[in-house]
Every structure is written in C-alpha cells, then in structure tokens.
Amino acid sequence: MGARIRGGLTLDANKTRSTRLALRAATVPERLILPLDQHAGAPSRPIVQPGDAVLLGQPIAEPQGDISAWLHSPVSGTILSSPPPPAGEGQGGGDGGTAAPHPNLPPQAGEGARSIVIANDGRDARYAQSPVDYPSLSAADLRAHIARGGIVGLGGATFPTAAKLARSADVDGIHLLLNGAECEPWISCDDMLMRERAADVVFGARILKHATGATQCTIAIEDDVPQAEAALRSALRETNDIAISIQRDIYPAGGERQLILAITGREVPSDGLPADIGIVVQNVGTAAAAARWIRDGEPLISRIVTVTGAGVSEPANLEVRLGTPVASLIADCGGYVADVQQLIMGGSMMGQALTSDQLPVVKAMNCIIAATAADLQPRGAEMPCIRCGDCAQVCPATLLPQQLHWHAQAGDLANLERYGLMDCIECGCCDYVCPSQIPLTQRFREAKPALLATLRARRDATTARAHYEARGDRLQRIEQEQRTRLEEKRRHLAGRKS
Amino acid sequence: MKFPTASAPHTVAPHVAPKGVARVMRLVIYALLPATALHVVVFGPGILVQMTLGIATALATEAVALRLRRQPLRPFLTDGSAIITAMLIALCLPPLAPWWLIASGTAFAIVIAKHLYGGLGSNPFNPAMVGYAVLLVSFPTHLSRWLAPDVAGLQTIDIPFMDTLHAILMGHLPDALRWDAITSPTPLGAIKLASGRTLEEAVASPIFGPFGGRGWDWINFGIAAGGVWLLALRIIRWHTPVAMLTGLMLPAAFMYAIDPGTYPGPLFHLTAGATLLGAFFIATDPTSSATSDQGKLVYGAGIGLVTYVIRTWGSHADGVAFAVLLMNLAVPLIDRYTIPRIYGHER
Numbered sequence: 029m030g031a032r033i034r035g036g037l038t039l040d041a042n043k044t045r046s047t048r049l050a051l052r053a054a055t056v057p058e059r060l061i062l063p064l065d066q067h068a069g070a071p072s073r074p075i076v077q078p079g080d081a082v083l084l085g086q087p088i089a090e091p092q093g094d095i096s097a098w099l100h101s102p103v104s105g106t107i108l109s110s111p112p113p114p115a116g117e118g119q120g121g122g123d124g125g126t127a128a129p130h131p132n133l134p135p136q137a138g139e140g141a142r143s144i145v146i147a148n149d150g151r152d153a154r155y156a157q158s159p160v161d162y163p164s165l166s167a168a169d170l171r172a173h174i175a176r177g178g179i180v181g182l183g184g185a186t187f188p189t190a191a192k193l194a195r196s197a198d199v200d201g202i203h204l205l206l207n208g209a210e211c212e213p214w215i216s217c218d219d220m221l222m223r224e225r226a227a228d229v230v231f232g233a234r235i236l237k238h239a240t241g242a243t244q245c246t247i248a249i250e251d252d253v254p255q256a257e258a259a260l261r262s263a264l265r266e267t268n269d270i271a272i273s274i275q276r277d278i279y280p281a282g283g284e285r286q287l288i289l290a291i292t293g294r295e296v297p298s299d300g301l302p303a304d305i306g307i308v309v310q311n312v313g314t315a316a317a318a319a320r321w322i323r324d325g326e327p328l329i330s331r332i333v334t335v336t337g338a339g340v341s342e343p344a345n346l347e348v349r350l351g352t353p354v355a356s357l358i359a360d361c362g363g364y365v366a367d368v369q370q371l372i373m374g375g376s377m378m379g380q381a382l383t384s385d386q387l388p389v390v391k392a393m394n395c396i397i398a399a400t401a402a403d404l405q406p407r408g409a410e411m412p413c414i415r416c417g418d419c420a421q422v423c424p425a426t427l428l429p430q431q432l433h434w435h436a437q438a439g440d441l442a443n444l445e446r447y448g449l450m451d452c453i454e455c456g457c458c459d460y461v462c463p464s465q466i467p468l469t470q471r472f473r474e475a476k477p478a479l480l481a482t483l484r485a486r487r488d489a490t491t492a493r494a495h496y497e498a499r500g501d502r503l504q505r506i507e508q509e510q511r512t513r514l515e516e517k518r519r520h521l522a523g524r525k526s
Numbered sequence: 527m528k529f530p531t532a533s534a535p536h537t538v539a540p541h542v543a544p545k546g547v548a549r550v551m552r553l554v555i556y557a558l559l560p561a562t563a564l565h566v567v568v569f570g571p572g573i574l575v576q577m578t579l580g581i582a583t584a585l586a587t588e589a590v591a592l593r594l595r596r597q598p599l600r601p602f603l604t605d606g607s608a609i610i611t612a613m614l615i616a617l618c619l620p621p622l623a624p625w626w627l628i629a630s631g632t633a634f635a636i637v638i639a640k641h642l643y644g645g646l647g648s649n650p651f652n653p654a655m656v657g658y659a660v661l662l663v664s665f666p667t668h669l670s671r672w673l674a675p676d677v678a679g680l681q682t683i684d685i686p687f688m689d690t691l692h693a694i695l696m697g698h699l700p701d702a703l704r705w706d707a708i709t710s711p712t713p714l715g716a717i718k719l720a721s722g723r724t725l726e727e728a729v730a731s732p733i734f735g736p737f738g739g740r741g742w743d744w745i746n747f748g749i750a751a752g753g754v755w756l757l758a759l760r761i762i763r764w765h766t767p768v769a770m771l772t773g774l775m776l777p778a779a780f781m782y783a784i785d786p787g788t789y790p791g792p793l794f795h796l797t798a799g800a801t802l803l804g805a806f807f808i809a810t811d812p813t814s815s816a817t818s819d820q821g822k823l824v825y826g827a828g829i830g831l832v833t834y835v836i837r838t839w840g841s842h843a844d845g846v847a848f849a850v851l852l853m854n855l856a857v858p859l860i861d862r863y864t865i866p867r868i869y870g871h872e873r
Contacts (some may be wrong), residue, residue, distance in 0.1 A: 034869070285869060299868035355527070364527075369527040372536055381531045404537040408544025409601060412647035416550065416812040417763070422818075423867040428817055431861075448868040456535030463546025464647075470533040 031293040033286045035424040036278040039377070041252065042403075043216045046130040046336040046343040051220045053088045054333075054360050055345045056148060060102055062088070062317060064111065066390035067096030067180040068187045074110040074144055083390055084153035085327050088144055091175070097188045098178040101146055102329035102349035104153035108145040119147055143388070146351065151340045153444050157325035162235050167197065168240045177321030178328040183282075183311030184374065186392045189318065192310070193239050204242035205291060206233050208249040208256065208312040209275050209282035212375030215395040217332040219310050220345040222249065225316055226263035232315025233270055235322050240308050245270045247312065248287055250277040267274050279377065280455045282328035284309045298451055313394075333389060335361045339398025354396055355385040358472030364398060372397040376404060377456040411464040419458035425451045429458040429468050437474040444479050452476075453522035530567040547646075552605030553761050556751030556806065558613050564748040565617070568675045571573035572621025572690050576628050579694070580612030590642035607646055611635050617803060618847070620671045622690065624697035627668055630656035646872030651854045652814045654787035655847045662847065675741025680732055683708050714799045714843040717790060725787055733845040746797045750753035753806025765822035766815060767805040773830020774801060781838070789838065799837070799844035804829065806844065811821070814854045821857075821864035828853045828860075 072089035081099040082088060088110075090101035143419045162170055175190035196202050206229070222229055226449040229247070237245050249257055251274050264270055273291050275281045285296050288307055296302050302309055314329065320326045331349055336343040341362030348357060354371070356362060372379040373393050380395075395401065419429035427448050430506040435443040449472060539550065565573040586606040592599050612632050619628055630738060635657030643649045662669055674682045685693075685708065689700045699705060710733055711719060717729075733739055738746075757763045775792035782791040795801060800808070809829050816825035829849045836845025867873055 076602075230592045289869070295870045297866065300870075336628065368527075368529070370532060376537045377535045379534055379536060381533075381536065383527050383529055383531055385529070399536070405540050405543050407538050408546070411547045411601060412645065413607070414547055414607075414647045414813055415549070415815075415817065417817060418760075420817070420866070421763075424598075426866045426869060428865065431817060438639060447613075447865065451868050451870060452641070454534075460539050461536050461542060462820070463539070463545060463550050465538065465543065469531060469535065473533070 029293050030273075030291045031289050033278070033281060033424055034426050035422045035457060036286075037422055037460060039213050039279050041277070042214045042336070042354075043210075043219065043252075044215045045332045046214070047220060048482055049342065049344040051224045051332065051345045051347060051504050054349070054352060054357055056103060056150075056152075056349050057352050057356050058148050058150075059147060060146045060353045061143045061348065061353070062099060063100070063390060064099065064243075065142065066090055066099075066350075066392060067097040068185060069093065069097070069191070070143065070437040072096060072099045073125060076107045076110055076144065078107050078109050079342035082146065084152050085157055085325070085329060086155035087178075087327075090102050091188070093356070095188055095191050097180050098176055098327070099144070100178050100327040100329050101155075102351055103146060103148040105149040106147045108147050110144045111142040113393055135273050135436045143512065145388035149343065157327070159325050159386075159477050160167070160322050162238055162322050162433050163288070165238075167239050167241050170199075170235070172249065174235075174239060174318055174321065177318070179314060179317050179321060180328065180391050181311055182313035182331060182391065182394070184378075184392055184394060189310065189314055190239075193236065195301060196240050196242075196306075197383065198240075199303055201244075202240045202242040202247070202303075202305055203244040203292065203307050203450060204237050204240055205287060205307060205309045206236075206245065206247040206312050206315055207282055207284070207287055207309055208247055208253075208260075209254075211250065211277070211279045211282035212377050212379075213279070214336050215334050217334045217345055217394050219253045219256050220334075221313055221316055221332055222253065223259050223430075226256070228319040229260065229312045230263045230270065231323060232312075232317070235316055235318045236308075236310055237269070238426065242308065246273050246291060247271070248273045248275055248291055250278040250281060260508075279338035279457070280403050280424055280453070283424065283453055283455060285453065298448075331389070331393070333357060333393055334395040335366070336395065337372075337398040338400040338403050341365040350391060351388045353386050353388055354382065357389070357396060358385060358398060364421060366400045368398045369401050370397075370399045370404065372399055377460070378454065395519050406417055407459075407467065408465045409449075412465055413464050413466060416463060418461045418463065422457040422461050424455060424457065425453055427452060429472075432475075433466060433468055433471055436471050439475075439478070441479050441482050444475060446485070449475060449479050450483070500514075533714070538791050545605075547607075548605045550761055551610055553759060554610050554756065554807070555613065556755045557605060557761075558610075558617070561617065561745050561748035561753050561803075562613070564744045565621075568677065568744055569621045569673050569861055570685055570690060571687050572673075572694065573616060575691060575694050576616040576619055576621065579625055580610050580616045580628045580632045583629045584608035584612040584636050586637040587633045588641075591637050592671060595645065598646065602646060605646060608636055608640075611654045612656070614803070614807060615657050615661075616837065618654075618658045620669065621673055621684075622671065622693040623668055625694050626697065627661055627665060631661040634660050647813050650857065652811050652850055654852045655808060655854075657799065657850060659847045661816070662842070663675055667808060670711075670715065671705055671709050672715075673708055675733070675739070677741045677744075677829065680710075680740065712740060712799070712843065713794075714837060719841045725790060726782065727792075738794050743797055746802045749802045749806060751856055753802065756810075757804065758814050762806065762810040763819070763822070766809045766826040767821050769823045769826025770805045770809050770830040770833075771796065771801070773827035774834050775830070777831060777834045795834065795837070800846040801833070804846035804850060806834070808850055809853075815849075816857050816860045816862075816864065818861070818864045818866050820866065821860045824860050824864060825857065 070092040073092050074089045084104045086101045088101050091097055128302045171190045171193050179189040180186040187397055208218050249292045294305050317328050332345055333348045334345050335357050371382040373382050413430050431447050452472045454469050612704050615631050635653035639651050639653040640649045640654035676682045774795050778792040778795045781789040816822050832852055833845040834848035
C-alpha cells in the first residue's frame with residue numbers, strides 16, 4: 029500500500045545520548061515568559077492585567093481569528109507584565125495572513141517581544157477544569173473543546189490543532205496518521221513520550237479519531253525505536269482500532285508529505301492539503317497533549333524537550349513548563365561542560381539557531397542542542413556549483429535544487445515556479461550533500477517570498493477576472509430576461525388587442 | 527549567554543566538508559591512474575611527459591585567467607579540475623606528440639572553453655574535448671602518429687626515455703628514428719583505411735586481438751576499472767555511461783547483423799578509440815552534461831549514436847570528442863524536456 033519515499037538521507041541519529049536517562053520534570057523557574065505568538069496564525073490576545081493572580085491552567089490569552097490559539101498559565105502566581113493590545117487592533121483576519129512568516133519561533137528579542145510574564149508562587153494551585161467525556165460530544169463540539177485547551181501541533185509547525193482537524197470535517201473516510209517518526213537527528217522527545225506515556229498517545233489518538241470522524245488510524249514510528257514500539261503495542265493490546273506502521277529510519281521520513289506517501293502510497297497535491305486526499309496527520313505529542321486536556325483537564329502548559337549535545341554533561345528529556353528559560357534546562361542537565369558553538373532549537377537539519385539561552389521554551393520547542401565543534405560539521409568556503417546533481421538525488425520532493433539555485437541567483441521567477449520552488453520543504457538534504465558547500469536551503473528560503481507574492485497577485489487577478497466576467501454574465505442574463513419578459517408582455521398585449 | 531546565528535542545516539556530510547569539490551576531482555584523478563600506468567606499459571613513458579606538460583600549462587593558464595577575472599587563486603588552483611582537463615587531453619594525444627600540441631590544446635581548453643564561459647561550473651562544453659577537437663582539426667597529421675603498442679608478437683622498436691623527451695621537446699624525432707618505423711595505425715584508423723579490403727582482412731592484421739586493438743585493450747581495462755570505481759563511490763552515476771554505450775553498441779549490432787563483412791560488431795566499438803574514456807570520464811563531466819537522470823539517459827544515448835555515425839560514415843576515425851561537444855550543445859534543450867515529476871504534481 030505504501031510507497032518508498034524518494035531521496036532522503038541516512039543520518040547519524042545522535043539520539044541515544046538523550047535517551048539514557050528517564051523522562052523527568054524540569055525545574056520550574058520563578059519567572060516565566062510566554063510569547064503571544066508561539067503558534068502558527070494570528071497571535072493570541074491577552075485577557076489578564078499586570079497584578080492579576082492566576083492559577084495553573086488558567087487561560088491568560090485568547091485566540092484572535094480562526095487560526096490562533098489559547099494560552100494558559102503554566103504555574104500559579106501573579107502577572108508581572110502583559111502587553112497592551114497592538115495599535116492596529118482587530119486583525120483577526122480569516123487566514124491569519126497578518127502573522128509573521130515563522131510564528132512558531134521564540135521571539136529572538138526575548139522579553140522585549142510581546143509576551144506575558146508571570147511570577148511563580150510555587151504552589152501550583154490549579155484552575156478548576158473538569159475532565160470531559162469526549163465520546164458524548166459531537167465531533168464539532170470536541171474540536172471546539174480541543175481549541176480551548178490551547179492544543180497546537182507539537183511536531184514543530186504549531187498549527188492550531190482544532191483548525192487542522194476542522195479542515196477534514198466534511199471529508200468522509202478520513203485516515204488519521206499519528207506521526208511518531210521522529211526522523212531528525214538529535215531529537216528524542218517523541219521516542220521518550222511513546223516509551224513512557226504510550227497510554228496517553230493511544231488515548232489521544234482515539235480523541236483525535238473522534239474529532240475527525242476518522243475511520244482508520246495509524247501510528248507511524250521509525251524502525252530504530254524498539255522500546256517505544258513495545259510500549260505502544262502493550263497499550264494497544266486487545267484492541268484493533270489503531271494500527272502501528274514501522275518506517276525505515278531515513279530522513280525526512282517524518283515529513284508530513286513524505287510520511288503520507290510512505291504509508292498510503294498517495295501524494296498530497298502540490299497546492300492542496302492532506303485532507304484533500306482524506307488524510308489528517310497529527311504528531312504523537314499533540315495526541316498526548318489532547319489526552320491530558322480531555323482526560324485530566326490540563327491544558328497545554330508543558331511539553332517534553334530533548335536537551336542534548338556535547339555541550340551539556342547529562343543530556344536528557346525533560347517535561348518543561350512553557351515559559352521556562354532555556355538556561356534553566358541547561359542547568360537541569362548539568363550545565364555547560366564544553367565550548368558551545370551553537371545553541372539550536374530543533375534538530376541539526378531544520379533547527380533554528382538561538383541567539384541567547386535566556387529565551388523561553390515555547391510550544392514548538394522539541395529539542396535544544398548545545399552543540400560543540402565536535403557535534404556539527406561546519407560548512408567550508410562556498411564554491412561554484414559543478415552540477416554534480418547529488419542534491420537532486422537526495423531531494424524528497426524530487427526537485428532539481430541545482431536548477432533552482434541557478435534561477436534563484438538570476439531572480440528568474442518564471443523558472444523558479446516551473447522548477448517547483450514552492451514545493452521545497454526546506455529539509456536541508458541538498459545542502460548536506462553539496463560538495464560546493466552552497467547554502468541551498470537558505471537561498472530557497474530567501475527566494476520564496478518574492479515568488480509567493482507573484483503567485484498571490486496572479487491568483488487575486490484570476491479571482492478578480494472571474495468576478496468581473498461573472499458580473500458581466502449576470503448583467504447580460506438579467507437584461508436577456510427583461511427583454512424576454514417585455515417581449516412576452518407585448519405578445520400578450522398584442523393578442524388581447526386582436 | 528549569547529550565541530551566533532546560522533541558517534539550517536547546521537551540519538553537512540563529513541565527506542563534502544570542507545572541500546567537497548576538490549575531493550570529487552581528486553578521486554577522478556586517482557581513477558585515471560590505472561589507465562595512465564597501463565599506457566606507460568603499452569606505449570612507453572611519453573604519456574607521463576605529456577601529462578606533466580599539460581598539467582603545468584593548465585595550472586599556469588588557470589592562474590592567469592583567474593587573475594584576469596579577479597578571482598581568488600587558491601581555492602580554484604587547488605580544486606583539481608584543471609589537472610583533470612590536462613590529463614584527459616594527454617590521454618588523447620599520441621605519446622610522442624610535440625610539446626606545443628599539448629600546451630596549446632590545454633591552454634585553449636582552460637582559457638577559452640572554461641574561463642571565457644565563467645570558469646568552474648559554468649562551461650557549457652567539456653574543456654578537454656574542446657582542446658582536443660581544436661588540435662584534431664588543426665593538426666591532424668600530428669594526431670595520427672600513434673606508436674605501435676609494445677605487446678608480444680608485434681615488432682616494436684624500443685624508444686629510450688631520453689629519445690622520448692627529445693621527440694616531445696624538440697618537436698622532431700632523434701636522427702636514429704623514423705616515424706614510419708615506429709608508428710602504427712590505431713584500430714579505428716586501420717578500419718577507416720581498409721578501403722578496398724574487407725573488414726576480415728583488416729582485422730587479420732597483428733594489431734588486432736580478441737578484444738579489439740592489442741595494447742589498447744589493456745588501457746581500456748584500466749579505464750573501465752577506474753570508471754567502475756567512480757561508480758561505486760557515486761562520484762559518477764550509471765545513467766550516462768550505460769546510455770552512451772547502449773547508444774553506440776545498439777546501432778553497431780544492427781549494422782553488423784545486416785552486413786558483418788563491412789561493419790565491425792558492437793564489441794569492437796566498445797573497446798575501440800575513446801569509447802570507454804568517453805563513457806566514464808568525459809560524458810560524465812557534470813558541468814557540461816544533462817541535469818536529471820532522464821536527461822542523462824538522453825544525453826548519453828545521443829553521444830553514443832553520434833559517435834557511431836561519425837565512426838561509420840564520417841571522415842574522422844573516432845567521433846567521441848565531436849559527439850560530446852554536439853550533445854553539450856543539446857543539453858539546455860534536453861534539460862528543458864526532462865524535468866522530473868515533482869512530488870504532488872501531475873506529470
């Protein structure tokens with residue numbers, strides 16, 4: 029049924045370093061910083077004032093528009109600061125078009141950015157939230173409830189979960205894929221989650237299945253996580269509503285579009301969504317977060333973060349309250365032990381370099397690599413492309429990166445479109461193998477906005493023309509109808525006269 | 527603590543950093559060494575002198591061109607690409623060809639075919655083949671003076687190293703030697719000249735062995751070994767060599783089946799002339815060849831076919847160089863029609 033994904037890389041996973049120690053809770057700091065834009069779409073709007081007392085799990089910011097998310101206090105305590113509403117209020121636009129291009133990143137400016145800061149009173153006094161008997165809810169009501177839990181995709185894209193589930197609302201026979209294929213090097217938070225909380229994952233899978241009306245559910249994992257597999261099988265014992273699919277450990281097998289191809293043998297249309305072919309993909313961590321919200325009444329206020337790299341003495345996976353500074357996690361893992369060259373949020377292939385360890389943990393933060401010189405192979409000096417084609421061999425989207433690079437250099441938008449720039453998933457495979465050490469992914473990332481603007485303008489023009497032509501047709505039709513009616517009337521009158 | 531920013535990916539493959547291009551070129555140079563060594567065994571040390579002259583010219587002209595283009599010298603002089611160009615031209619020239627032949631051919635390749643088009647990675651034509659083609663058109667006599675291979679059963683005159691050096695550097699043979707005494711037609715040349723005789727009579731000549739030209743078979747074995755090694759290392763991919771050999775041998779088999787008395791068979795073409803050198807080392811030059819796997823199949827097949835046509839009906843004995851240059855010309859067109867289907871797109 030499934031198909032082999034094309035391209036990809038077999039990478040040194042570097043995962044075992046962080047899976048030696050058991051999952052444990054991170055130290056909860058005295059002060060937590062919660063950015064308002066830690067999800068895809070429009071930023072949340074604060075609903076608390078400085079000086080307000082808040083409880084653990086209490087909502088502190090509400091969504092603006094359809095693609096946005098609730099934010100909850102990860103501790104009990106006092107609001108220290110909360111940004112006033114922005115000047116251009118009322119930006120709850122339909123498609124979240126006002127959001128920054130990478131809304132899931134922590135604000136690089138730290139506290140200067142729009143964040144709510146909370147002083148922790150250390151009591152963890154809980155906000156009253158009763159569990160929900162989800163099977164008694166309709167799918168739409170369940171989705172609305174999931175939205176109130178601040179649940180967003182924890183695989184990295186942080187797309188609001190309820191909104192993603194709603195896209196498949198009208199599709200029959202949905203196949204729900206739970207993505208536990210953690211293909212990127214270094215990251216092990218999903219592996220640890222499945223090992224230690226397989227029951228949460230399975231419970232969450234059933235919630236998401238109910239919320240989408242899915243008829244089929246598959247949990248996808250890679251072949252290098254035997255303990256997670258055993259835990260899942262044990263949690264699924266004596267049930268047959270959820271299947272497990274083992275994928276080859278190849279990067280980027282866990283990319284949404286690659287996973288869909290590998291499991292169902294089908295491709296998501298370039299300009300479409302998985303829902304268009306009857307598939308919904310959710311990360312296993314998202315499922316577990318939904319389970320805790322529905323079953324225990326605990327909204328998304330914490331997540332599992334892998335802290336690893338040769339720069340820390342005891343790499344581990346920690347359950348971290350959102351808003352905890354990265355430096356606090358490093359301290360929990362024994363502190364810096366070597367000269368750290370880079371602090372990376374995420375994996376080595378697609379992660380984001382952080383400028384400071386004072387930045388807070390956000391919903392998107394699955395991994396922190398305190399990378400030393402030994403952990404990463406730095407790029408050499410860039411040479412001209414020799415057209416060797418190694419990039420095309422590893423591209424999982426079957427693009428020709430060397431041609432894209434050529435056209436990106438020339439700013440040739442027509443050819444960038446023709447060679448599929450917008451189909452690039454920015455996995456970094458082409459960079460990784462390029463003998464000329466060309467930062468291809470970065471070039472493609474930089475070239476995309478211009479092409480996107482052109483494509484949008486064309487789409488708008490097409491829509492406008494369609495509207496104009498429809499209006500012309502409509503006017504013509506009305507005129508025709510009037511003429512017919514007039515004619516009939518005349519005939520009628522003429523008939524009476526004679 | 528503050529940390530530097532960088533763009534993902536944050537790491538690259540160990541084998542490509544820090545100098546991936548130089549590594550590729552170095553491995554290609556290594557892959558040419560077995561054939562070079564066997565060339566010395568069969569034709570004497572002339573090839574070593576030719577290569578030395580060629581490499582010196584290539585590096586000198588590359589340095590001048592880089593300086594004129596205001597490009598940094600070090601990364602490009604040490605990338606090894608000019609050395610490959612020189613080695614390939616040297617392998618195409620008769621071992622005793624005068625020094626100015628290899629020097630002018632290499633200089634033309636580096637300055638005109640490579641740097642005037644933008645240097646490394648930007649040349650639409652294979653520089654070595656441009657250099658060789660210019661020599662072939664300008665100095666056909668010099669390029670026809672191939673020595674008799676030094677293999678058992680063939681009468682060859684032993685040429686001492688000093689005489690080799692004298693012939694190359696002075697541009698004429700030492701008094702004791704005469705061209706007609708030491709040269710012998712190449713297998714392809716012998717067949718081209720076989721007018722009036724049947725193929726069978728031509729092939730009966732002692733220069734032919736069971737695998738085409740004697741001596742040449744050894745050199746070709748060295749080339750194939752290097753080529754297969756590059757395939758195993760994934761420095762080159764199979765598409766171009768397989769397509770080129772198929773494009774050459776399929777029409778050869780067809781014509782041989784029609785008239786075996788006039789047309790040599792596919793195995794003869796496989797080991798004749800520059801077939802294997804072309805398939806593994808020339809057509810596979812990434813810069814001047816087609817981009818996608820499909821494109822490489824079309825490109826390679828075109829080279830094979832054009833080579834066969836030139837060898838069979840053209841006025842030159844071999845046609846690999848012209849075939850490569852012709853297909854270089856077709857690369858933009860091939861690339862245009864062989865874009866792979868992108869994920870999520872209809873054809």
